[in-house]
Structures are given as structure tokens and as C-alpha cells.
Amino acid sequence: MLYREAGQFKTSYAADMAIFPIRQDRIALIILLLFAFIGIPLLAHFQLWPLGSDYMLRAILIPFLILALAAIGVNILVGYCGQISLGSGAFMAIGAYSAYKFGTGVHIPLEFIGTEIKIAPLPVLPSILLGGLMSAIVGILFGMPSLRIKGLYLAVATLAAQFFFDWVFLRVKWFTNYAPSGSVNAPELSFFGYLVHSPIERYLLCLIFVTLFALIAKNLVRGNIGRQWMAIRDMDIAAELMGIRPLYAKLSAFAVSSFIVGVAGALWAFVYLGSWEPLAFSIDRSLQLLFMVIIGGLGSILGSFLGAAFILILPILLDQVPHALGVPISVETVSLLVFIVTGALICYLLIVEPHGFARLWSIAKEKLRLWPFPY
Amino acid sequence: MKADVQERSGAAGAGHAVADRVIGDVLLSVENVSLAFGGVKAISDVSFDIRKGEIRAIIGPNGAGKTSMLNVINGFYHPNQGAITFKGRKRSIMRPYIAASQGISRTFQNLALFKGMSTLDNIMAGRALKMRRGLLWQALHWGPALSEEIKHREAVEKIIDFLEIQHIRKAPVGKLPYGLQKRVELGRALAMEPDLLLLDEPMAGMNLEEKKDMSRYILTVNDQLGTTVALIEHDMGVVMDISDRVVVLEYGRKIADGTPDEVQRDQRVIDAYLGISH
Numbered sequence: 048m049l050y051r052e053a054g055q056f057k058t059s060y061a062a063d064m065a066i067f068p069i070r071q072d073r074i075a076l077i078i079l080l081l082f083a084f085i086g087i088p089l090l091a092h093f094q095l096w097p098l099g100s101d102y103m104l105r106a107i108l109i110p111f112l113i114l115a116l117a118a119i120g121v122n123i124l125v126g127y128c129g130q131i132s133l134g135s136g137a138f139m140a141i142g143a144y145s146a147y148k149f150g151t152g153v154h155i156p157l158e159f160i161g162t163e164i165k166i167a168p169l170p171v172l173p174s175i176l177l178g179g180l181m182s183a184i185v186g187i188l189f190g191m192p193s194l195r196i197k198g199l200y201l202a203v204a205t206l207a208a209q210f211f212f213d214w215v216f217l218r219v220k221w222f223t224n225y226a227p228s229g230s231v232n233a234p235e236l237s238f239f240g241y242l243v244h245s246p247i248e249r250y251l252l253c254l255i256f257v258t259l260f261a262l263i264a265k266n267l268v269r270g271n272i273g274r275q276w277m278a279i280r281d282m283d284i285a286a287e288l289m290g291i292r293p294l295y296a297k298l299s300a301f302a303v304s305s306f307i308v309g310v311a312g313a314l315w316a317f318v319y320l321g322s323w324e325p326l327a328f329s330i331d332r333s334l335q336l337l338f339m340v341i342i343g344g345l346g347s348i349l350g351s352f353l354g355a356a357f358i359l360i361l362p363i364l365l366d367q368v369p370h371a372l373g374v375p376i377s378v379e380t381v382s383l384l385v386f387i388v389t390g391a392l393i394c395y396l397l398i399v400e401p402h403g404f405a406r407l408w409s410i411a412k413e414k415l416r417l418w419p420f421p422y
Numbered sequence: 423m424k425a426d427v428q429e430r431s432g433a434a435g436a437g438h439a440v441a442d443r444v445i446g447d448v449l450l451s452v453e454n455v456s457l458a459f460g461g462v463k464a465i466s467d468v469s470f471d472i473r474k475g476e477i478r479a480i481i482g483p484n485g486a487g488k489t490s491m492l493n494v495i496n497g498f499y500h501p502n503q504g505a506i507t508f509k510g511r512k513r514s515i516m517r518p519y520i521a522a523s524q525g526i527s528r529t530f531q532n533l534a535l536f537k538g539m540s541t542l543d544n545i546m547a548g549r550a551l552k553m554r555r556g557l558l559w560q561a562l563h564w565g566p567a568l569s570e571e572i573k574h575r576e577a578v579e580k581i582i583d584f585l586e587i588q589h590i591r592k593a594p595v596g597k598l599p600y601g602l603q604k605r606v607e608l609g610r611a612l613a614m615e616p617d618l619l620l621l622d623e624p625m626a627g628m629n630l631e632e633k634k635d636m637s638r639y640i641l642t643v644n645d646q647l648g649t650t651v652a653l654i655e656h657d658m659g660v661v662m663d664i665s666d667r668v669v670v671l672e673y674g675r676k677i678a679d680g681t682p683d684e685v686q687r688d689q690r691v692i693d694a695y696l697g698i699s700h
Contacts (some may be wrong), residue, residue, distance in 0.1 A: 060575045061568065266563035270571065271546075271553040278536050278547045285534035288496055289614065290522030290551035299557065346538065 050415040066265055083254055091247045104246040111359050112253040113314045118339040118351035119264050120307030125337065126345035127268055128300035129280030130193050134205035135308050135336045137212035138182045140328035142309025143316035144222050146178030150234040150317075151224060171236055175313040182309025183302040190301030194294060209330050216325040230324040233317040249318050256314060260307055265348050267303060276300050277346070308336075338389060342396055344405025353404040361385060445666065446474030448507075449650050450495065450618060455504035457490055457674075464490040465674045467504070472618065477644050477651045479661045482671035483694060488654045489531060491671070492620050495652075496528055497521035509617070523551055527611040528620035531654075533603050537596035541606050544595055545581060548613030549574045581609045585639060601632045608639060612649075619643070621653040625660060633657065637664055662686065670694065 050071050057063040067073045087108070091098040098104065121135045152168040169177070185208075192204040216222050223231050236243040236252070243252050267273050275296040278286035287293055316323050335358060343354020362385045369376040400406055451471040457464045465487045472478045480488045493499040495506065497518040506513050508524060527548070536544050553574060559567035582588055585605050590598055595606055604624065611619055624640065625633045637660055643649050655661050661668060662682040670678040670691050678688040685691055 060572045060579075064571065064575065263561045266561050267557070270560040270563060270567065271550055271555070272557060272560055274539070274543055274547040275550050277539050277543070278550070281536035281538050282534050284498070284518075285530065285536070286547075288498060288518045288522060288528060289548055289610070290519045291547070292519050303557070 050412065050418075052416065064269070066269070080258070084251070088247050088251065091250075101246045104250050107359065107363065109246070109250055109253055109319050110315075111355055112250070112257045113311050113319055114336070114339065114359060115352045115355035116253075116257045116260055116314070117308050117311035117336055118343065118355045119261060119348060120304045120309075120311060121336045122340045122343075122345065122348070122351045123264060123268070123276070123307065124300050124304035125340055126347065126350070127273060127280065128276040128297060128304075130190070130297060130300060131198065131202040132205040132304075133202050133330070133333050133337065134189060134208035134212075136328045136330060136332035137209045138186055138305045138308040139312025139315060139332060140212055140216055140325065141182040141185050141305075142175075142178040142312030143323065143328065144178075144216055145181035145309070146174040146313035146317065147231055147233065148222065148224075149177045150174035168234070170238075171234065171317065172238055174234075175310060175317065178313040179306040179310035182312065183306040186301040186305025186309075187298050190298050193297045193301070206330075209333055213325055213329060216328075228324075230322055232322040233320070236317060243318075253314060253318055256310065260310065261348055261352075264303075264307065268348070272296075272299060280346075338393060341393060342389075342403050344403030344408075346402070347405035349408065350403050350405030353408070357404065358389070361388060443475060443645060444648075445476045448472070449474040449509065451507045452491075452495070453505050453507070455491075455494060455501045455506065457487075457494055457499055457501050463674050465494070465501070465671075468671065468674070468676045469504075470669045470676065470679055472650060472652055473667075474650055475644070475648055476666040477640070477653070477664055479665035479668045480652065480654050480671065481656070481658075481661055481668060485673075486671040487674040488671055489622055490674075492528060492622055492652070492654065495521075495618075496526045496620060522614065525614075525617035526620065527614040527616035527618075529604075529607045529611050529622060529624060531622040531626065533600075533607055535595045535603055535607055535610070537594070539595065540592050541587060541595055541598070541609075542578065542582070542591050544606055545578045545609045545613045546574065548610040549578065551614065578613055581612050584612075584642070585609050601628055604628070604632075604636070605639075608636075612643065615647075616649060618650045618652065621651060621655075623654050623656065625655060625657055633660060640664060 052069050052071070055070055057068065062068070067076060087098065090096075091104065094100075117135065117139060120138075121132065124130050124132050149166070149169045150171060153164065153166040155164040157163055189205060189208040193201050196204065217229065220226075223229055236249070238252070243249055268276070275286070275291045276299075278289070278291055279293060279296045279300075283293060286296070312328065316327070320327060339354035339358050340351065341354070342357055343352070344350025362381065365384050365388065366376075366378075366381050396403055448471045451469075453469050455468050456466050468487075468491065480491060482488055490499060494501050497516045497520065500515045508521075508526070536547060539547070553570055555567045555570050559565070563571075582591060585608065587602065587605055587609065590602060590606075595603060598606065608621075608624065611621075621640070625636050628636065640651060640653070641664055644651050653661075653665070665682060667680060668678075668682055668685045669676060670685055670688070672690075672694045677690045677694060678685050680688075
């Protein structure tokens with residue numbers, strides 16, 4: 048009965064095209080944002096449950112936000128434009144290492160022509176955004192095959208990007224500033240003179256990034272370019288006959304997706320890990336992101352958040368629940384169980400609900416509109 | 423109030439008089455076009471023209487090369503021989519999206535809607551070519567980008583009103599019944615505001631009621647907007663009723679061309695459809 052939209056009339060197309068045309072949804076979103084921006088910092092400040100220690104922020108909320116951001120990026124490419132990518136881990140790595148290089152100063156010796164390129168270390172914010180930009184450029188390059196090949200073959204081409212960049216960041220010492228161990232440390236997180244240090248500050252930083260990029264992504268997918276992406280996904284021949292240029296639509300999807308994934312990679316490295324090595328962005332990360340998108344919901348921004356939450360929280364639940372119930376369970380068994388449950392769930396969702404949690408959520412809302420009456 | 427109604431009907435009448443069907447010059451001409459897939463000749467040496475403002479039907483038995491002809495016209499197939507002149511410009515090999523940008527739009531024999539999108543989004547996608555704001559404006563979804571979106575939304579709503587599909591505006595098209603899907607597809611083609619509208623069997627699989635509706639839409643579009651229509655259709659009653667001139671193809675060759683009456687009396691057309699007694 049609460050979720051009833053009777054009496055809510057739209058008098059302009061702008062109102063009808065709003066992201067949340069239903070008033071109850073808007074209120075819920077405002078409450079959620081208020082809680083995320085004010086409630087959680089307050090809870091953390093007064094050390095109240097469940098934020099009594101840093102664990103919740105460090106191990107759950109920060110990675111959730113960054114991975115949700117990456118999942119939004121992957122969703123634009125896979126869910127909205129229909130181009131399967133197995134190289135998202137590589138694009139996170141490109142974002143992370145580019146941001147690192149821009150943050151510590153780029154120095155390209157060009158001895159054979161007797162010159163060199165030197166860029167002084169940049170502040171953190173431009174570094175992160177430039178990291179995203181580099182990722183977008185590489186994304187466009189590796190998106191070129193999509194103009195010729197589709198589906199599984201494209202997935203293999205993006206897989207090549209994954210392995211290539213794994214190798215590059217491991218072997219080309221220039222990217223790691225010749226660190227002997229191959230592991231690098233993020234520069235200090237200083238924004239306009241303000242040093243982001245404590246977990247709650249890091250959390251808020253990620254939250255700002257995620258909120259902004261989620262809004263941008265939503266604006267893109269409900270606008271002209273989003274319709275072009277979906278048209279290419281649903282029926283590429285008809286799209287072309289209607290004047291949509293496949294080149295522009297596909298490569299713009301690759302660029303936007305890689306940009307967001309690159310920014311997420313830079314955040315993952317700078318804010319979450321602090322110091323990292325190429326293994327942090329291996330093929331496992333690519334697959335994890337793809338699973339998030341499939342489970343959460345292809346072609347849904349909300350789904351990216353749901354998928355990220357699920358993939359991240361599942362191992363923790365499987366670890367905690369048996370302990371709470373008094374069932375002894377070893378760490379190895381937990382990690383195996385995670386694989387089993389994730390795999391089974393993906394199979395189940397692919398068969399029963401290919402649009403993931405996001406569709407289940409919208410079905411629930413449809414039912415709620417009528418509840419408690421059947422019609 | 424009464425005066426208002428009179429005025430409006432008067433205006434409508436005047437509009438009708440202005441848009442009174444004027445068949446103009448040649449809009450598109452097909453000259454000696456041949457198309458072969460390997461050894462299979464789909465079209466051989468076909469020539470005809472489409473005049474501005476007319477309804478031109480392309481008919482023929484199954485496999486006569488009608489759909490291939492439409493595919494050649496909008497650039498999806500490239501003819502092996504012959505040339506196509508559209509709006510006075512002879513065209514070389516071109517990509518379909520260029521044909522679309524020059525003002526040719528079409529519907530498909532087997533629906534080719536964007537199934538994951540709503541009716542509204544499908545028709546809005548038809549206006550992709552007309553929307554000019556770049557990625558950054560769209561990312562903001564504010565200011566010029568928003569007013570552009572609203573402007574095109576208004577145009578799309580007119581099409582939705584015209585086709586009487588208001589109730590399925592927000593419904594995903596994959597779940598709509600066939601007749602409505604056909605209508606949405608026509609709407610998507612109309613959203614491009616084409617000069618030449620190609621319809622590939624717009625009434626296939628429809629009942630009498632739906633055929634009447636569809637014919638009415640086609641006639642209204644032709645009459646009010648002055649859109650030139652080329653359509654492929656198997657229902658001879660419809661073809662003879664609504665078209666100005668008819669081309670008949672058989673086995674990739676043109677066997678007749680003329681007004682519906684002329685074509686109906688043509689012995690070769692009768693033979694092609696009814697067979698010849700041996």
C-alpha cells in the first residue's frame with residue numbers, strides 16, 4: 048500500500064524522463080544517499096555497530112564501492128552495448144599504473160633522437176582521471192576488432208588484452224619505476240591540500256566518485272548514445288539501416304566503459320590497496336567483474352551495485368554463518384564453497400532470469416505496486 | 423466553441439488541399455541493376471523509378487527478388503551491375519547508414535525491433551541521426567542536451583499518437599503482440615522523417631482489421647507528410663487499392679510495370695501468379 052503511484056501525474060516530458068519518476072523511489076534514494084554520506088560517517092565516528100571497528104569500512108564498504116564502479120563500466124560495454132569483454136582487469140591495471148606514473152612523474156628517455164619527455168608529478172585527482180583517459184584510449188584500440196568480430200571471438204580478442212597487459216606490467220620495469228620487487232606504492236592521497244588518510248575519509252572519497260560516475264553512466268544510457276548502444280546490442284543490422292554508425296557506437300562504448308573501469312582501477316590501487324603488484328589485476332579480476340554484471344543484471348546500473356555487493360559479501364557470509372551456527376569450517380572449504388555457490392548461481396540465473404537481480408528487483412516492485420490486491 | 427471546431431476542420435481541409443497528392447519528379451531510379459550471390463542470380467537487369475509522393479508497390483511470387491531489391495536500394499547489398507540514382511545523385515557503393523542519412527528508412531519482413539528496449543526508446547532510436555549533442559552534454563543530461571531530448575520526445579509522441587500506441591509507450595517491445603510490433607516498427611521508420619519509406623510486407627500475418635489500420639496509416643503518411651512509399655506486399659487487394667504504380671518481378675526479372683489496372687490485365691503477370699496450362 049505504501050508503494051502506490053496513483054495520483055502522481057507528470058506534466059512535462061522532463062518529469063517523465065527523470066531517473067526516478069516515482070516519488071517513493073526518489074524518497075528512498077535520498078534516504079539512502081543521506082545514510083551513505085552522513086549516517087555511516089556518524090556511526091563510524093561514534094564507533095557504533097556495525098562500524099565499531101575499521102573492518103566494515105576497510106574490507107567491505109570501500110572495495111564494494113570501487114568494484115561497483117568497475118562493474119558499472121563493464122556493464123556499459125557488456126550489458127548495454129552487448130560486446131563481451133574479458134579484459135576489464137587489464138583496463139583496471141592500465142588505469143592504476145597510468146595514474147601511478149602520472150602521480151610520480153612521467154619520464155620517457157628518447158636517447159636515440161637526443162631528447163626526452165618529462166612531466167612533473169601531478170596531483171592525485173588529475174592522475175586518476177588521466178589514468179581513466181589512458182585506459183579509454185587503449186580501450187578504443189582493443190575495441191577495434193569488435194567492428195569485425197562478435198560474441199565469443201570478441202571475448203577472445205579482449206582476453207588477449209588481458210594477457211598482454213599482465214605481461215607488460217610484470218616485465219616492463221619502466222611502469223613500476225624500476226622497483227626491484229615489482230610492487231609499487233601509491234602516492235599520498237592529497238586533494239586540494241586536504242590529505243585523505245583515515246578509512247572513513249577514504250570511504251567518502253570512493254563514495255563521491257561512485258555517486259558521480261553512476262549519475263554520468265545513467266545519463267548516458269538513457270540518452271541518445273545509450274539508445275545507440277542498445278540498438279547495436281539488440282539488432283545491429285537494423286541499427287545500421289537506421290543511420291546508427293556501428294564504428295562510433297561500439298568504440299564510444301569501449302571508450303566510456305574503459306574510462307570508468309580505469310578510474311576504478313586507479314581507485315582500487317590508490318585507495319584500497321595502497322601498494323600493489325600486477326597480480327591484483329589478473330584474469331580473476333576480469334572474471335569477477337563479469338560475474339558481478341551477469342548476476343547483478345546486464346543492462347542495469349542498479350544491477351552493477353547488486354552484483355558487486357553479492358560477489359563481495361558472499362564469501363564473508365559463507366565464512367561467518369557456519370561459525371555463528373557453531374559448524375566448524377576451514378578456510379579452504381569456504382573458498383571452495385564460494386566457487387560452488389557462485390558457479391551454481393550463475394547457471395541458475397542464466398537459465399531462470401538472464402537479467403539478474405536487477406530484474407528480480409523490478410518484478411518485486413511491480414508486485415508491490417498492486418499489493419495486497421491481486422489486480 | 424463551435425467556431426473553433428469549424429476553424430479547425432477548415433484548417434484541416436485546407437491542409438488536405440495543400441498536401442493534395444502531387445506526384446512529382448523521379449525521386450529514385452533503378453537502372454539495369456543486377457545482383458548475384460555466387461551463381462544464384464537474385465536480380466537481373468531490373469530498371470524502374472519511384473516518383474516523389476507516390477505509393478509504389480513491388481510485387482511478385484516468392485523468391486522473385488523483391489526484398490533483395492529493397493536491400494539494394496538502402497545500401498545493404500551492393501549491386502553487381504547497374505546504378506541507383508537517389509535525389510538526382512548517382513550513388514556508388516555505400517554503407518546503409520549513409521542511405522539512412524540521405525533520407526531512406528525501412529521496415530523489415532521479419533521484425534527487426536530492438537527487443538530489449540521500450541516502445542518509446544525504439545522510436546526515439548529512430549531519431550539518432552537528428553540528435554547532435556555530444557557525449558559530454560549527454561553525460562550531464564542538462565541544458566542543451568535535455569532540451570534536445572525533450573524536443574525529439576515531442577516529435578516521437580506525435581508519432582505515438584498517430585499510430586495509437588500510447589498504452590504501450592513504456593512496455594518492452596519483445597513482449598508485445600505481433601501486430602503492435604509491426605506498428606512500432608513503422609513508428610521507428612517514421613521517426614527518421616524519411617523522404618523515401620521502404621516497407622517490406624507491412625501487412626504480413628495480420629487480420630483484416632489490422633490490415634485496414636495499417637493501410638490507413640500508410641495512406642495518411644503519404645497524404646499528409648508527402649512521404650514517398652515503396653512497399654512489398656502479397657495481399658493483392660491492398661496493393662491494388664492503395665498503390666499508384668506497381669512493379670512486378672519474377673525470378674529476378676521485371677515482367678510488368680504500370681498502374682494497378684494495367685498490371686492486372688497483363689498476361690505475363692497473370693501467368694506468373696496463376697501459372698500457364700501446358
